[in-house]
Amino acid sequence: MEKPRKKFIDVVDKAMVAANTMDRDELLFSYKGILYPVTVCSPEVFKAMESLEARSDDVILAGYPKSGTNWVGQILSDLVATFEKKMQNEESINDEDLEEFPYLEVGDTGKYERMNKLPSRRVIFTHLLPDNLPRSVFQNKAKILLLIRNPKDVATSFYHFSNGMSVLPSYETWDDFFIAFMTEKMPWGSYFNYLSEWNKYAEDENVMTITYEELKENRALGVKNIAAFFGISLTEEELQGVVERSSFQSMKENSLKTHGALGSILFRKGGVSDWKSLFNEDQNEKMDKAFEEHIAGTKLGMKLKYDVYCRA
Template sequence: MESRVGFLEDVKKMLQTAKDTSQDKLLFNYKGILFPTSLCSNETFKAMETFEAREDDVFLVAYPKCGSNWSLQLLHDMVLASYNKHPSSNIPLIEFGAPTKYEKLKEESSPRVLATHLYYDNIPQTFLDKKTKMLVMFRNPKDTAVSLYHFYNNNPMLPSYSSWDAFFPDFINGNVCFGSYFDQAVTWNKHIDDSGVLLMTFEEMKQDLESSVKKIAEFFGFTLTEEQVKSIANKGTFKNMKEKSKETHGDFGQVVFRKGDVGDWKNYFTEDQNQEMDAKFEACLAGTKLGELLKYNVYCK
């Protein structure tokens, strides 16, 4: 498929750029947040100001390693089933790629499937003006931290860490790529009841993928038969996606799809780290709607 070939070529170029970049130059700071140099640039952020969202865009927002690649696959399959429309050749994260991508996106037919790791306050205003519906994905912070640690060490586009113990304080303090998990979570908690926002969790999807597919389809107004829902959920299991990752993501597939487990954090966290994360969660999210959705006492104790 031509669109898939274009996407894989872009990924290949980005990986090559990263391999030619020294470790200390792999990240740059934009508005106080770290971004990968091979994926983002000041020029792209500037050009993004001219981007025009559409009311019928299918927009995914997620902190890294909270299920964004998984959710994107499901959204693409839903759009294909509902509209017979294949994904475009553009990398779907709006902040990734060359500044020229926004001109290409203008030419793409609706509905476009788009995504971002940006903070709520940095999402282009056009999405809010157009009242574009947003699927927002979160995952329990302990598994997110472990998954992001491995993503750093397996991904040539990011600097590597000598150990989990070296990574942990940077995660807690938000000194990681795409910024603080907790800052993102606190902000999204303020918008959890906004119309046009559906907030779901990685754990909810792991527990019952079929019901999750139905919920997402209803939110975006996709018309799917029971058979299509079952097919999309079956194709969208982590096992099936990992097996096809070479085909869908090229060499980057092995970086994106590692374990997809719930509870892997127990193999890494020390007792002190557990207490520090518990205190951080308590300070930021205890008693909030998002805190309840994350079921911290179920998945992080």
């Protein structure tokens, strides 16, 4: 099911070429108080996005950048593709003319009218806050898989990604990046605000939360639970195929085909606790304090098992 994603590769390639001609301070713009990359997002696109008509059978993945959305997105896309093939409806998912860039907020102003004409099921990824999604997502009770990951590994992965991806500002040192991460100067906004805002929806019946860490611990169980949440009925053998194709090694080997030049940047290590290679004692204390202040007592905060994955 790991077919080439021409639209994904084309959009990323064009964005990287454009970013290479820009100065560092030109790479981001602010919209409603949140920074976004100028070569992949625009105010006009955000306004046009409201015209998207969400459906109850949409498969939506929400996650802060570098929480594992490309990995879990592969799982979701594979689950849907496997089910569609089983239902002998493969044409609807393999037609390149119908393909759109999977991240909701990335595209052109005509994207959402095209998406409104796409057959079900549509697989949609987003890094947006819930209040910045089209209102129809909640009005029409679309199901959302909320992916969260411990903040120290998110910051570590974001640092390496920023320095490898020309559409984002790069950083001379980890210390410089850490200051930006902790002072809400990141593309798509503050990690802590992201979890705080999504926590308001954590009890909704149409929202399922899964952590990057629990999926790493037991991918087979995670895939099974995700399929059940979205009502995707597959055999044990079919589910196992999805599990095998979603291993980090398998995805890394196929990354050039599925994600183009971005593949090697996206699929760097895929582990847990890589933060220990970068954080110093003072940074650990600052992150621990921020976690306690903002999300420790919330449902999402408790689900992260911070003491297990983030204590020095």
